[in-house]
Amino acid sequence: MVIAGIIAVCAVLLVLAFLVPRLSRHPERGTQRVLGTGSRAGGKAPGSIGRLLSKPFRSSSRAVSRSGAAGRRARGRSPF
Template identity: 80%
Template sequence: MMIAGIIAVCVVLAVLAFLLPRLSRHPERGTQRTLGLGSRAGSKAPGFMGRIFSKPFRSSSRAVSRSGSAGRRTRRRMPF
C-alpha cells in the first residue's frame, strides 16, 4: 500500500512540476519533510533494525525529489 501511495505522489509531483514549476516546490518539501520524520522514527530502532526500518523512507524521499526535478527539467527543455 505504501508503494502505491509513493508512486501516486511522485506522479502528481512530476505533473505539478511540469505545469507549475514554482508552485511544485512547496508540496515536494512537505512530502520530503514527512518522509524524513518516518525515516528518523525508524532509525531509532537498535542496530540493524534501525537501518531496515528507515530505508524505505529514505528511498521514497529520493524518488519524490527525482520526480519533481524531472518535471521541472522537462519543462525547461520544452520549446515554448
C-alpha cells in the same frame, strides 16, 4: 498500499513540476518532511533494524525529489 501511495505522489509531483515549476516546491518539501520524519523514527531502532526500518523512507524521499526535478527539467527543455 504504501508503494502505490508513493507512486501516486511522485506522479502528481511530476505533473505539477512540469505545469507550474515554482508552485511544485511546496508540496515536494512537505512530502520530504513527512518522509524524513518517518525515516528518523525508524532509525531510532537499535542496530541494523533501525537501518532496515528507515530505508523505505529514504528511498521514497529520493524518488519524490527525483520526480520533481525531472518535471522541472522537462519543463526547461520544452519549447514553450
